[in-house]
Amino acid sequence: MLILGIETSTPQASVAIGSEQGVVASALVARGASFNEFLLPAIGFCLKEARLTYDNLGGVAVSLGPGLFSGMRVGVATAKALAQALALPVVGMASLDLLAYDVRHSAKTICAVLDARRNEVFYAFYLASPGGIQRMTEYALAAPDHVGAAMAARKGETLMVGNGALLHSQTFRSMDPGVEIGTMSTAFPNAHALVELVLPRLILGKSDSLTELRPLYLRRSAQPIRWDRMGVAKPA
Amino acid sequence: MTHDSLTVVTASPAETKAVAAALAPELLPGDTISLSGDLGAGKTVFVQGLASGLGVTEPVTSPTFTIVHEYDGHYPVLHLDVYRLGSFQEVIDLGFDELSDPTAILVVEWGEAVAPLLPPKHLAVEIRLAGPSVDGPGERLLTFGPRGGQWPGRLEHMRRRAEELLASQGGSVPGETRWAVASRHPGREDEGGIDVNQET
Numbered sequence: 001m002l003i004l005g006i007e008t009s010t011p012q013a014s015v016a017i018g019s020e021q022g023v024v025a026s027a028l029v030a031r032g033a034s035f036n037e038f039l040l041p042a043i044g045f046c047l048k049e050a051r052l053t054y055d056n057l058g059g060v061a062v063s064l065g066p067g068l069f070s071g072m073r074v075g076v077a078t079a080k081a082l083a084q085a086l087a088l089p090v091v092g093m094a095s096l097d098l099l100a101y102d103v104r105h106s107a108k109t110i111c112a113v114l115d116a117r118r119n120e121v122f123y124a125f126y127l128a129s130p131g132g133i134q135r136m137t138e139y140a141l142a143a144p145d146h147v148g149a150a151m152a153a154r155k156g157e158t159l160m161v162g163n164g165a166l167l168h169s170q171t172f173r174s175m176d177p178g179v180e181i182g183t184m185s186t187a188f189p190n191a192h193a194l195v196e197l198v199l200p201r202l203i204l205g206k207s208d209s210l211t212e213l214r215p216l217y218l219r220r221s222a223q224p225i226r227w228d229r230m231g232v233a234k235p236a
Numbered sequence: 237m238t239h240d241s242l243t244v245v246t247a248s249p250a251e252t253k254a255v256a257a258a259l260a261p262e263l264l265p266g267d268t269i270s271l272s273g274d275l276g277a278g279k280t281v282f283v284q285g286l287a288s289g290l291g292v293t294e295p296v297t298s299p300t301f302t303i304v305h306e307y308d309g310h311y312p313v314l315h316l317d318v319y320r321l322g323s324f325q326e327v328i329d330l331g332f333d334e335l336s337d338p339t340a341i342l343v344v345e346w347g348e349a350v351a352p353l354l355p356p357k358h359l360a361v362e363i364r365l366a367g368p369s370v371d372g373p374g375e376r377l378l379t380f381g382p383r384g385g386q387w388p389g390r391l392e393h394m395r396r397r398a399e400e401l402l403a404s405q406g407g408s409v410p411g412e413t414r415w416a417v418a419s420r421h422p423g424r425e426d427e428g429g430i431d432v433n434q435e436t
Contacts, residue, residue, distance in 0.1 A: 069331040117333045219333070221324035223352075230272070230349045232319075 001058040001203055004043065004082070005191035008035045008075035009067025009095040009215075010114060010163065015042045016191035017050060017057075020199065023192050025050040030188075035074040043082075054086055059207070061198035063189060064092040065216045066122035066139055067114055072215035080210055089207030091198045094216060098189035099162045100126040100133045101197055103182065108157045109136075113164035114189075116141055121164035122218055123147050125154065132197070141218040144168035148175030161186040241381040242391045243416045244398070245366055245409050251402060252278050252363070252376055253285030258398035259380075260289025262390035265311045266338040268355050270347020273363030278376055279345050282363060287313055290341065299345070303330065312340035319346050327353055357385035375409075379418070 002024070005016045013035055016026035025046035029038050047053060062079035065072040076092070083090035099112035110126040110133065120143055125136045137150075144164070151158050152175050160172060161182035169181045201207070227234050246252045263269075269286075271279050280298045287296045291309035299305045299317040307313040314335050321327055327350050336342055336355055347354055360383055366375035380391050395415060402414075 068334060069328075070334055073331075117336070219328055221328060223324040225318070225322055225324065225327075225349050227349065230346065232274075232346075232349075 001199065002052065002056050003059040003061055003195055003199055003202055004046075004057050005061040005194035005198065006039065006043075006075050006079050007063040007095070007098065007189050007191040007194050008039060008071040009063045009065040010071065010188045011068065012188035012190070013038055013042075013071065013075075014191040015039065015046060016195045017046045017052065018192070018195035018199065020203075023195060025052075026191060028190070035068075035071045036078075039074060039078050054082075057086065057088060059198070059202035060086075060088050060090045061191075061194045061202070062090065062092050062213075063095045063098060063191075063194055064214070065095050066116070066141070066218045067095050067189075069217075072217075076213060076215050080213060083210055089202055089205075090210055090213060091201050091206070092208050092213050093194055093197055094124075094139060095189040096122060096124045096139060096162075097126075097133065097135065098193040098197065099186065100124070100135075101193045102186050102190070103159060103161050104128050104133045106159045108159040108180065109151075109154055111147070111151055111158050111160045111165070113147065113160055113162040113168070115162075115164040115167050116219065119143060120219075121147060121168065123162075123164065125150075125158075139216055139218060144171040145175070148172050151179065152176045162189075163187040240388075241379050241418045242395065243377060243379045243418050244395070245414050246376045246378060247374075247409050249278060249281045250405060251409075252281050252378065253288070254401040254405060255378060255394075255398045256282045256285030257289035258401055259394045260286050261397065262394055263290065263341050265340060268336060268342045268344065268347070268358040270344045270351070270354060270358055270360045271363070272346055272348050272360070274365070277363040277365060279363060282361065282378070283315055283343055283345075286343065287315075304335070312337070314340050314342045315345075316342065316347075317345035318350055324350060324353060354383075356383065357387075358383050359385075359387055 002019045007014050012030040014028040016023045027042040027045055060079050060083045062075055079090055096112040100110045103110055112124055114122045116122045120141055122141055124139050126133045148171055157178050159180045165181050166187055172179050244255055273279050284296045287307055290313055292307040292313055299315050300319050305315040318327055348360055360381040362379040364377045366377040382388055
């Protein structure tokens with residue numbers, strides 16, 4: 001089965017087409033084009049160079065974030081549109097899972113950390129399990145200090161991966177001197193891992209609801225804008 | 237950290253534009269300006285002056301109903317208005333975090349209403365009527381309120397540049413009464429402590 005993977009939740013966007021034999025085509029861009037400029041041409045490029053057409057695809061895998069707001073929206077909207085138009089099953093996967101999956105052979109606790117801007121990070125803790133990874137905590141948004149404290153409170157050594165780990169490495173090292181920080185090659189979730197992780201599910205006939213699939217928005221606010229305090233009178 | 241504000245009186249839209257244009261060379265990608273002032277105070281006029289000073293040649297209009305306008309000058313200029321929005325969530329749902337782009341200059345009308353979402357270092361500009369008329373020509377009081385960062389030095393550069401521009405326009409307000417340094421306007425302190433991550 002050939003499936004398409006779409007990962008546009010971080011500044012390093014990628015698409016990949018793969019099967020049980022591995023990835024057969026991929027494209028990756030980390031600067032310049034916006035996500036919507038990149039995505040469909042990149043899919044077209046992968047199909048064309050691998051001598052495939054949309055009709056050869058058996059499913060669509062998409063990263064749900066957490067990550068960049070516009071990237072998540074473009075990725076999920078495109079995946080859903082393709083799945084609907086081509087009558088294909090779709091499966092969503094968290095960006096943090098993809099990061100952790102790339103370092104699944106580590107014996108350490110894995111902490112996947114993505115930059116959420118505003119001096120906050122998206123993160124989750126994982127343990128390696130036979131054939132993959134097992135997530136130990138909810139996907140969460142917090143200040144690096146908070147993640148560092150959570151890491152220091154856990155038993156054993158930790159491997160941190162993701163651009164958030166690199167960006168805040170000083171903070172994390174100061175709170176847990178034994179922490180291992182990943183490198184640039186594990187800084188971003190990628191569509192290769194997405195294809196590999198999702199393929200078994202699609203082969204088993206498992207998929208997500210097209211209508212219910214949505215990005216993982218972790219930054220929420222219930223705060224109203226206090227226009228009255230700004231001296232602005234607005235009709236109710 | 238709060239610094240003293242710089243105020244200036246302008247006598248016409250042309251003068252407001254001149255002051256805004258004088259600020260432009262001080263701006264760098266990643267800078268955020270929040271702009272407050274009642275309807276008709278001249279927020280769009282200010283942004284027109286600022287944008288032209290940043291090399292934008294296309295017409296600059298109010299984003300009140302379109303929410304976000306994007307212009308290409310020496311740098312990308314993003315012009316946002318949160319006036320029609322009612323909650324922080326609506327601002328987040330615009331992708332606000334990514335509008336705070338390190339490669340662009342961001343101008344947010346009514347930005348102080350969502351101050352906890354703004355970068356801690358920004359420049360708060362308030363425009364108020366200093367004369368009797370609302371929409372017509374009349375004096376405006378522009379207050380530049382630095383919120384951290386290197387703003388005080390940059391505002392001094394802006395002032396010198398603006399004085400030259402205003403003098404070349406034959407400004408009607410004497411220089412010694414036009415400018416003032418003021419303590420921060422009372423009653424406009426940041427609300428602070430707003431939790432933007434609260435689950436709905």
